[in-house]
Amino acid sequence: MPKKALITGISGQDGSYLARFLLAKGYDVVGSSRGKGPASSFPNLERLGIANQVAVESVSLADRQSVVQAVKKHAPDEIYNLAGQSSVGLSFEQPFETIESITVATLNLLEAIRVLQMPIRLFNAGSGDCFGNTGGKPADENTPFRPQSPYGAARAAAFWEVSSYREAYNIFACSGILFNHESPLRPDRFVTRKIVRTACRIAKGSPEKLNLGNIDVQRDWGWAPEYVEAMWLMLQQQAPEDYIIATGETHPLEDFVQAVFASLNLDWQEHVNQNPDLLRPTDVLISRANPAKAANKLNWKAKYMMPDVADMLVQAELKLIS
């Protein structure tokens, strides 16, 4: 019998890549989304050519009954909890939507597994944003959280919900603390996507400038399609544990911008304006990760580093607009 996976947030970047990955492994994949409508109404699934292979269930994750019903109906072997308001910047504007779609939703999934007493394994998408500023030190699985946004606080609480339910009820549940991971499926509001799209338009002759907030921030940028493999690996282990998932390399945003424009044979400094209006109320300056545990225990390592990611994003964008 094929294994069955339920992916919350199927319409997003990670949900779509994970669905493709699991389908290739022979899984039956059910995706949940707030929206109604068939999988074909989700552009990311269409783009990956898997829309007709994924069943979609409309679930409101902040609503306990809705979650319990969906889990009971599909009785999956594995649940991947990828749903949630995922923009740090937006979380300052929408703190309620953020905690409800992340913290309350995760609690509802854990409660559903507990109440239904099914042997379901749960992967929860954590975030490097839980750490806040680590003073340039690489964060590992024992580094204390110090979240600096409503998004980070909501993710930190969800992480500890998973940990508490694992310790209290022996549920196979774990969090992957994912650092930034990009792909052509990223929505426009993310800075990487915005940079790539604008740079490509400029390369095609657009006279516009690229407006950016703080370009001194430093991030660990990986390639989303390979991060979903780490999620799956975490659920195939003997014991549920939390893992950092990252490349282990940190770069300033300026270097990312430079790499993107360089891929287009452009000098970034001629095309970028810095705009203080785009600064966040608080920002994590340097985000740095140590993914050694994932390498040792899961045998997972990122193959693509930031310069590769920048180039692949540019190539995908050029293909899209040509």
Next chain:
Amino acid sequence: MKKKALITGITGQDGAYLAEFLLEKGYEVHGIKRRSSLFNTDRIDHLYKDPHEEDVRLFLHYGDMTDSSSLLRIIQKTQPDEIYNLAAQSHVAVSFEEPEYTANSDALGTLRVLEAIRILGLKDKTRFYQASTSELYGKVRETPQTEETPFHPRSPYAVAKLYAYWITVNYRESYGMYACNGILFNHESPVRGETFVTRKITRALARMKLGLQKGLYLGNLDAKRDWGHAQDYVEMQWLMLQQEVPEDYVIATGEQHSVRDFVDAAAQELGIGIRWEGSGVDEKGYDDKGRAIVEVDPRYFRPCEVETLLGDPTKAKEKLGWTPKITFKDLVSEMVRGDLKDAERDELVKRHGLKTYDHNE
């Protein structure tokens, strides 16, 4: 001008002590209470006057931490200088039974208050105190715990409080609000909720002394806690809002006792000698006549236990000059005397054939 304070959770133990403390300081005090079909203002009954009298400085408003509009309306109407966010579903064991409600009132509830302050344009006027908890340390990473000790929450209560802690820090850092967390270790008093272990012990032993109750059933006797007196702790809550700069503080005694120690201390106060025999779930406490009066019931174990909590209040002492005045022995003694009085009243009432309540858990 009188300062105005708004206390969420004014009907609780800390709310009652804090209201009394602030009234003595000359504050106008507003409190939020939940609608209930039973009166729920016993703890502040001695402070509350008929609103038709003169010089009334304590006002109660109906509201609920799960209802944004009620919080917004009350904060707008009262325009407080200080908000003390003490309201919460505060029982750890119950949080495993009601995780959703706990998250809603403790985590989202705190966000609702912070957002109300921001939306109403009060962020430069209103100072915010958040009642955080030693349960954040959970499976402790070091002993004793300080402001720098990493958190490891292990209950729905602790996780909800973790969110409230970080969102408070976040609103301070993002919007320049005067907002801070008091990380309070266990604090008790004669008006502690009857289902919390300390009060459960003093009440049961006092009632046993007068023949109103037969036995006392407890969970983990080895759990160690840092127990202070709520009266000392509310002074610290106020002090935290009177500083130049908002900061987070551990509020604790720096002294630790086990649940078993607490039983011994309470029994001694009542002149009951207790002899412990057996171990684990079979451990029993016998009185002088050889009757098993304290037993372990696994029903009271938490799904995952926090074994030991011990706070280091050095920062509070050095920066704010705060030290707890009431000792562990005096705390236990006051609680026992309070419960003995209640038991005497119940016994008297019963003896005269009138109705009283056992309030079994």
